[in-house]
Amino acid sequence: MSFAVEAEDLAKSFGNIKALDGLSFRINPGEIYGLIGPNGAGKTTALRIISTLILPTSGYVKVHDHDVVDEASVVRKLIAYLPEEAGAYKNLSGEEYLRFMASFSLRENGSLEEMVAIAAQISGLGNRLRDKVKTYSKGMKRRLLVARALMTRPKLAVLDEPTSGLDVLHSVHVREIIKQQVKKYDVTVLISSHNMLEVEYLCEKVALINHGKIIAEGTPDKLKIDNDVENLEEAFAKVVGLA
Amino acid sequence: MLRWLVLLRGLGNVVVKELKELLRDPKILIGMIVVPLIMFPILGFAIRGSIESVEERLQMLQIGVVDFDRQSASEDLKAFLQNNLTVTLVSINASDIGEAVRLLQTDTNATDLIIIPSGFTQNISQGNPAYVEIYSVFSGTRGIAEIASSSIVSEYLEFYRRDLAPEPFNTISKSIVKGKPTDVPPSTLFTIMSSQVFVLPTTISILLVFSMQIAATSVASEKEEKTLETLLSLPISRFTILAGKLVGSIIVAAVGAVTIMIGFNYYMGSFMLMGDVGSGPVDLAAIGLAPTPLGYVILGASIFMALLSALALAIIISAFAQDVRGAQSIVGYLYVLIMLPMIIIMFTDFNALPLTAKIILLAVPYSHPMLAAQDIITGNYLAAVSGVIYVGLFTVALLYAASRLFSTEKILTAKLKFRGLKFKRKKIQNSENP
Numbered sequence: 001m002s003f004a005v006e007a008e009d010l011a012k013s014f015g016n017i018k019a020l021d022g023l024s025f026r027i028n029p030g031e032i033y034g035l036i037g038p039n040g041a042g043k044t045t046a047l048r049i050i051s052t053l054i055l056p057t058s059g060y061v062k063v064h065d066h067d068v069v070d071e072a073s074v075v076r077k078l079i080a081y082l083p084e085e086a087g088a089y090k091n092l093s094g095e096e097y098l099r100f101m102a103s104f105s106l107r108e109n110g111s112l113e114e115m116v117a118i119a120a121q122i123s124g125l126g127n128r129l130r131d132k133v134k135t136y137s138k139g140m141k142r143r144l145l146v147a148r149a150l151m152t153r154p155k156l157a158v159l160d161e162p163t164s165g166l167d168v169l170h171s172v173h174v175r176e177i178i179k180q181q182v183k184k185y186d187v188t189v190l191i192s193s194h195n196m197l198e199v200e201y202l203c204e205k206v207a208l209i210n211h212g213k214i215i216a217e218g219t220p221d222k223l224k225i226d227n228d229v230e231n232l233e234e235a236f237a238k239v240v241g242l243a
Numbered sequence: 244m245l246r247w248l249v250l251l252r253g254l255g256n257v258v259v260k261e262l263k264e265l266l267r268d269p270k271i272l273i274g275m276i277v278v279p280l281i282m283f284p285i286l287g288f289a290i291r292g293s294i295e296s297v298e299e300r301l302q303m304l305q306i307g308v309v310d311f312d313r314q315s316a317s318e319d320l321k322a323f324l325q326n327n328l329t330v331t332l333v334s335i336n337a338s339d340i341g342e343a344v345r346l347l348q349t350d351t352n353a354t355d356l357i358i359i360p361s362g363f364t365q366n367i368s369q370g371n372p373a374y375v376e377i378y379s380v381f382s383g384t385r386g387i388a389e390i391a392s393s394s395i396v397s398e399y400l401e402f403y404r405r406d407l408a409p410e411p412f413n414t415i416s417k418s419i420v421k422g423k424p425t426d427v428p429p430s431t432l433f434t435i436m437s438s439q440v441f442v443l444p445t446t447i448s449i450l451l452v453f454s455m456q457i458a459a460t461s462v463a464s465e466k467e468e469k470t471l472e473t474l475l476s477l478p479i480s481r482f483t484i485l486a487g488k489l490v491g492s493i494i495v496a497a498v499g500a501v502t503i504m505i506g507f508n509y510y511m512g513s514f515m516l517m518g519d520v521g522s523g524p525v526d527l528a529a530i531g532l533a534p535t536p537l538g539y540v541i542l543g544a545s546i547f548m549a550l551l552s553a554l555a556l557a558i559i560i561s562a563f564a565q566d567v568r569g570a571q572s573i574v575g576y577l578y579v580l581i582m583l584p585m586i587i588i589m590f591t592d593f594n595a596l597p598l599t600a601k602i603i604l605l606a607v608p609y610s611h612p613m614l615a616a617q618d619i620i621t622g623n624y625l626a627a628v629s630g631v632i633y634v635g636l637f638t639v640a641l642l643y644a645a646s647r648l649f650s651t652e653k654i655l656t657a658k659l660k661f662r663g664l665k666f667k668r669k670k671i672q673n674s675e676n677p
Binding site: 090104 | 468469470472473475476477478479651652655656
């Protein structure tokens with residue numbers, strides 16, 4: 001069976017710092033998969049490797065059977081990456097930004113107008129899309145960026161802390177969007193988060209990551225039952241030996 | 244009293260904090276202290292070398308003299324100059340001024356020619372107005388040395404005139420431009436051309452600095468606004484992203500180069516209208532000192548190429564910064580490469596510089612448009628075109644380096660490190676915590 005993502009023994013060092021130390025996981029097509037762990041665990045590094053931005057020191061990752069190093073240009077056509085602290089060009093309007101981003105996507109995923117219409121619907125920004133991005137609040141900007149990542153109906157959406165810095169209402173809105181879009185367009189989603197409750201709500205399968213390694217993997221229910229705890233936060237604390 | 248003490252203590256604390264913040268920032272440390280310490284000695288070395296070489300050249304200077312009079316007064320004048328001038332006087336036998344100028348440039352190294360007209364002795368003895376003409380070769384590239392030799396000759400003739408009171412003759416200063424005698428005094432030409440020598444390098448420098456800021460900001464703001472990662476993950480080649488940034492900056496730079504050319508042309512044309520006391524308007528085109536259309540094209544190409552290389556360099560360097568402020572600080576170090584040639588070219592004679600200084604100046608790509616500005620006036624197109632080719636090759640190498648940088652993760656992860664400073668701090672920490 002072909003996997004949407006197949007990471008095998010992935011390692012990445014920055015000088016003396018080992019960001020990833022033998023990370024392996026597999027994601028089935030159409031799955032929402034969560035990488036959870038504390039800050040500095042290696043989540044963003046793993047996502048950046050999968051998104052073809054940085055190279056692994058050793059190991060490999062394949063996206064729909066395409067190697068992210070050797071076939072980076074093919075992988076880029078399959079994915080949409082939302083970095084944790086992503087911004088948008090502040091002097092463009094929201095609509096101009098979406099058009100610019102959509103112009104690089106494959107036509108088979110829909111026309112430019114269709115993509116922008118989808119993004120407008122996902123973001124819920126309405127007429128504000130005509131305003132310059134610099135006038136947006138943090139929440140509006142994040143909704144615009146989530147819409148940008150999902151509008152192209154990518155085979156794999158890589159979302160790094162999708163609700164990072166958002167208040168409760170905006171976070172709920174963004175989570176709902178992700179769930180709906182996955183069902184609607186059969187997108188595979190890889191999410192990283194240090195918010196374990198969010199992951200529990202969204203993901204069908206999660207991996208607990210610490211010091212660049214996966215220390216436990218399974219459905220949220222399985223992890224809770226295995227560790228005899230109420231939620232994923234407690235499960236994580238138990239696995240790393242803090243509880 | 245107590246209130247003042249509290250205020251002073253607060254001020255002291257803030258000042259100490261500020262000093263720590265500022266002096267521990269390597270960018271400020273290098274920019275404010277290290278760069279001036281290096282830049283000014285280099286500048287002093289270049290200017291001193293140039294002045295020494297001008298002095299040496301003045302000592303070895305030859306002055307041609309053509310005597311159409313061959314009577315007692317002209318012989319006396321020649322004898323006086325021979326005995327008193329520190330330079331060598333070379334007699335030229337010619338039938339007219341044209342031939343004299345030709346022989347001066349083919350047979351001697353002289354840059355000045357004294358013409359004693361026929362009837363000189365007769366006019367003096369009869370109390371009629373008499374005159375001596377001094378022709379000076381105008382090259383347009385010698386800077387201050389341009390009029391140094393003609394000043395020396397005028398000065399000695401002045402001594403002689405005062406010996407034979409009451410002033411028996413006048414001196415008339417004229418110029419030799421590109422081998423042709425002209426009535427325009429060298430001081431007038433020097434005034435016009437030296438202002439051009441200042442105007443063009445300054446404008447080119449401002450344009451280069453401005454363009455580098457634009458290019459550096461375009462990469463750094465992508466990092467600062469956190470848009471670069473998204474851009475790099477799109478299905479678009481890295482080279483296209485780099486090319487897009489360059490083309491955007493090139494359009495701005497090309498507009499800048501064309502603007503300079505239009506302004507410069509207007510500036511040079513304005514001298515046509517300028518009346519000069521005693522000699523009438525100076526037509527630079529008629530005496531061969533206005534650039535030709537080809538000259539303008541070569542200068543335009545030189546400025547454009549230098550701009551392109553400056554943009555590529557700024558993009559590479561700014562990739563090592565994390566934000567716009569950092570990028571502008573790093574790019575600021577490159578201004579030495581623009582300002583140093585500008586000052587040297589404005590204040591010194593390139594040909595009189597020591598060989599090492601010449602090599603260094605030619606190795607810096609940003610010297611070339613400023614040198615080309617001189618070359619197109621003197622008609623030395625070969626030197627200007629060679630400069631364009633050199634800067635072109637330099638630019639190709641830079642573009643290759645930039646495309647390599649954009650195709651690796653370095654564009655996201657590169658940071659300028661000051662290893663020496665870090666090492667020193669580590670050592671201090673170790674000694675504090677043995």
